Amino acid sequence: MVDKVVIVTGGGGALGKAIAAAMAAEGASVVVNDLGVSLKGEGGSSTVADMVAAEITSAGGRAIGDATSITTFDNAQQIVQRAVDTFGRVDAVVNSAGILRDAIFHKMEEAEFDAVMKVHLYGAWNMSRAAAPHFRQQGSGAFVHMTSAAGLIGSIGQANYAAAKMGIVGLSRSIAMEMQRFGVRSNCIAPHAFGRMIESVPGLSPEQQEAYMAKRRATTRADQVAPLAVFLCSDGAKDISGQIFGARGNEVYLYSQPRPIRVLQRGDGWTSQSLASTLPGAWRSSLTPLERTRDVFPWDAV
Template sequence: MTELRYDGRVAVVTGAGHGLGRQHALELAARGAKVVVNDLGGDRTGAGASAGPAEQVVEEIRKNGGEAVADAGNVATTEGAQGLIQAALDTFGKVDIVINNAGILRDKSFKNMSVEEFDSVIAVHLRGSFLVASAAWAHLREQGYGRIVNTSSPAGLFGNFGQANYATAKMGLVGFTKTLAHEGAKYNIKANAIAPVAWTRMTEDLLPADFADKLGVDQVTPLVAYLAHEENPDSGEVYTVGGGRIAKIFVAEGPGYGQKETLSVEAVRDNWAAINSADPLTVFKNVGEQMGPLIQQLTS
């Protein structure tokens, strides 16, 4: 079996001081990548800051013979995101791989969620991923190569009680990822997203303690590493991963119902079963394909 290597590649990993991000950074470094380890160093709510977590991961990488540099910038700010990419350029001369993993939690039931609790989670997960990718984008385009892996969540894909802020951010990353895939295609920039299930400090209150060993972060990183590798042929996809299982998540559309006459409320009611039918499902690659059935109905 040929080992997948990242020799000569430079990877930026956000939220890499703990959990999934740490494991991603260690794995890529062990396989030859030069890594910029980013972590603000706060707690899981985003409070506090410390260079310690990122520096500890860098020290571990260097002890194992790898190359890495620490960055404690706040990726939810323009300055922090641009500084992170600049650290890669200044230290290693380029950037090839961006893994957006940084995140915080401010869980509350919707009736109790404040505007600040909503905005702060969006700022780190969604805006932070945008800012880091944006700071790297011109460099990836210019060199004609790039791999971006964004971190979504089952909570975003399917919703979850008490996580309106988190779910909104994570589903937003799906649309963001698919758009980057379209715009990066001719520059050999591939963007994909993962929806991981893993036992970390972010999820220890959400997952049963009995699953801690079975849902280790080491069960997620292999997918991330493959998506970040030059051999990965796919872009614009979302994969759920955890506990040794990986599956592709599809955004699909049923056959639906249509009529040439203007729809009425009663027509919607009377054809509700057809509207909700899931047989057969169609997976579209872009908006143009998705518009196809409607265009066909309008022109037939």
């Protein structure tokens, strides 16, 4: 990452901070962007971004803090321009900013849906679109976007978050396909790292909850996810684009991407009745169950 310039949004958060530090340790100059808000996206303080930048510079790296919100395109353009003005270019954008406004679907308010979309999906779009002309002009660049198993697999009470995170997957895939000819890559990471986004597990006693959290704090760390983000921004990943990875503890994953898996053909076409008499039986074993992340990843069992 020597001589590369990287913008990390949400760079003051659990993952963003670890990624910014790892980028700098490998020689990158880093714009640590973070609005310094609560988990719900409330408040805001420039201290968070500035502190991470100060830690990097005191360790001998190069970084600046930036507390601009990524929720508007104008702001995103300013952040990218700041990287260019300060460090002379921009080589990678890591979209890690995030908030949560959890609510069960039939009670979710429009404002809760909107706020999560604005930070996650619009934030990723704003930053990517703002960096794209620079990447195109220089014939290189890399995007890494944080998606989530909450969207890829499923989660309860997070329809806004799941929708945004699946939107990011489509955004990344489109960028990868459309900017390949300019040497630009785009990949997603669905991370698992202890931090304020980790949910508590319903049904556990306080003691069990504490034991579970202590275990996750020690074995599911943000610094274990960071190397994958650095790798995906580096020249070592020059042939890797349009993919969805996962990272948790000492494990990295490659996710599948949707492709047709079954087909039914009928000479005179389908009616709703003929579909009803054929499809459920024919495809029963192929339908994706309504599982949650912890049903799919057995290591989450407590």
